[in-house]
Amino acid sequence: xxAASNRGDKVMEENEQSIVDRICGGDMSxxxxxxxxxxxxxxxxxxxxxxxxxEAEDVSQEVFIKVYxxxxxxxxxxxxxxxxxxxxxxxxxxxxxxRKVRPKVNLEDFDQTEVHDNxxxxxxxxxxxxxxxxxxxxxxxxxxxxxxxxxxxRTVFVMRxxxxxxxxEIADVLEISSGTVKSLxxxxxxxxxxELSSYRGNTRWEASYE
Amino acid sequence: MxxxxxxxxxxxxxxxxxxxxxKKRIFDDHLQQCDLCxxxxxxxxxxxxxxxxxxxxxxxxSFWEGYWDRLATRMEAEKVFTSQVSxxxxxxxxxxxxxxxxxxxxxxxxxxxxxxxxxxxxLFSPAPQGIQTAGIGETQTQVAPGxxxxxRTQTYVQRSKLLLLGLVNFDASEEDPYTLDLPYKxxxxxxxxxxxxxxxxxxxxxxxxxxxxxVVDLEAILLQIANLELEEDLAAxxxxxxxxxxxxxxxxxxxxxxAGSYKTLENTKPDKPATDKSxxx
Numbered sequence: 001x002x003a004a005s006n007r008g009d010k011v012m013e014e015n016e017q018s019i020v021d022r023i024c025g026g027d028m029s030x031x032x033x034x035x036x037x038x039x040x041x042x043x044x045x046x047x048x049x050x051x052x053x054x055e056a057e058d059v060s061q062e063v064f065i066k067v068y069x070x071x072x073x074x075x076x077x078x079x080x081x082x083x084x085x086x087x088x089x090x091x092x093x094x095x096x097x098x099r100k101v102r103p104k105v106n107l108e109d110f111d112q113t114e115v116h117d118n119x120x121x122x123x124x125x126x127x128x129x130x131x132x133x134x135x136x137x138x139x140x141x142x143x144x145x146x147x148x149x150x151x152x153x154r155t156v157f158v159m160r161x162x163x164x165x166x167x168x169e170i171a172d173v174l175e176i177s178s179g180t181v182k183s184l185x186x187x188x189x190x191x192x193x194x195e196l197s198s199y200r201g202n203t204r205w206e207a208s209y210e
Numbered sequence: 211m212x213x214x215x216x217x218x219x220x221x222x223x224x225x226x227x228x229x230x231x232x233k234k235r236i237f238d239d240h241l242q243q244c245d246l247c248x249x250x251x252x253x254x255x256x257x258x259x260x261x262x263x264x265x266x267x268x269x270x271x272s273f274w275e276g277y278w279d280r281l282a283t284r285m286e287a288e289k290v291f292t293s294q295v296s297x298x299x300x301x302x303x304x305x306x307x308x309x310x311x312x313x314x315x316x317x318x319x320x321x322x323x324x325x326x327x328x329x330x331x332x333l334f335s336p337a338p339q340g341i342q343t344a345g346i347g348e349t350q351t352q353v354a355p356g357x358x359x360x361x362r363t364q365t366y367v368q369r370s371k372l373l374l375l376g377l378v379n380f381d382a383s384e385e386d387p388y389t390l391d392l393p394y395k396x397x398x399x400x401x402x403x404x405x406x407x408x409x410x411x412x413x414x415x416x417x418x419x420x421x422x423x424x425v426v427d428l429e430a431i432l433l434q435i436a437n438l439e440l441e442e443d444l445a446a447x448x449x450x451x452x453x454x455x456x457x458x459x460x461x462x463x464x465x466x467x468x469a470g471s472y473k474t475l476e477n478t479k480p481d482k483p484a485t486d487k488s489x490x491x
């Protein structure tokens with residue numbers, strides 16, 4: 001990490017502490033600032049774990065409500081983003097455990113809407129209907145594969161793969177050791193590899209590493 | 211340790227480039243010699259390539275722009291703001307922030323003991339000779355029924371008026387909900403509701419109709435206050451404020467004062483004796 005980014009983190013932490021102080025003093029605009037600053041990351045993390053738009057929004061709202069309710073318990077030496085991620089992960093895993101039916105992958109979500117790696121206004125990523133159908137099928141397979149791994153394994157995987165958390169950060173958020181994180185990540189990858197084997201040719205290693 | 215076993219432990223880190231330099235060198239050397247681990251690494255990497263094709267449906271701008279409004283609405287509905295404000299204000303009220311909970315409990319227990327001793331002395335000590343003691347709730351002097359009805363009606367209306375003034379003049383946007391002291395107001399409302407029950411029975415004559423209506427109007431508002439669910443239920447307080455205004459309560463009270471309505475009750479001769487004097491206040 002560079003000195004500049006260290007300074008940036010420090011400034012941000014100071015800003016966060018002042019936001020926390022203002023929220024504790026009843027300043028609603030400070031709470032709104034906090035929400036605006038973190039809403040996207042919280043929503044996407046929740047979405048990656050629960051795999052459903054509506055539930056992801058519910059989870060993200062619950063996160064902010066919990067933060068507001070217990071803001072006075074926030075330790076000055078803690079990092080706001082870590083606290084938010086911890087609440088998000090716990091709330092999202094609760095949703096998975098309560099859920100009896102897995103949400104179906106809505107193909108229309110993928111073939112008509114903008115996707116996050118496309119700029120806004122770029123339109124559909126798949127101009128050809130066949131391509132769109134293939135892509136939607138693949139999305140379904142990937143979502144299915146993700147739901148075949150356990151909630152904790154999936155959480156570790158989506159944090160590392162889609163949300164750029166480092167192993168040590170995941171360990172902090174989940175309050176487990178780095179070794180356990182690595183083990184969960186390996187198990188998640190191994191299961192995904194098996195679930196998606198039809199998209200690859202080689203199966204020799206699968207049999208040997210079981 | 212078996213080299214394949216060690217590779218298995220490292221492969222997840224390796225595919226993300228997380229292996230430290232020294233381990234990476236050992237891992238790469240091993241991959242050169244071991245087809246099994248080399249295949250493992252390739253498969254893991256290609257699995258991640260497939261997972262990279264996953265797309266998140268991206269909510270449109272209106273979703274993000276309306277996010278705060280939806281959250282605020284939900285928090286309002288779940289009374290999150292109210293409970294938080296009341297919790298904070300309760301903590302700092304009169305600078306009592308620094309007293310632990312046990313201190314309040316000890317103070318309450320001491321107060322109860324003092325009240326108990328006082329009541330015991332008053333109620334159970336022998337009365338001095340020559341003084342006629344009155345039973346609990348019995349009035350020591352006999353008052354004409356009409357005068358009693360007038361006094362009790364006027365007291366009921368005036369106490370209700372004071373109670374409602376405190377609520378109507380409360381401005382939620384500027385004042386601390388704790389200053390409302392709703393638990394006290396709820397208890398006072400319950401007492402007044404009991405009195406309203408008795409007054410409605412007694413105010414039966416035609417010329418008492420307006421006072422009876424006033425008692426009934428006040429009773430409806432008092433019932434709302436008595437039934438507030440939370441100590442600082444600001445939404446319900448607003449409903450009470452609206453109710454007072456829509457029923458023209460203060461105008462009716464003022465008219466009753468100006469018209470001398472209570473005076474006219476003094477000549478009332480009820481056809482049945484008052485039965486609930488013990489609740490007189």
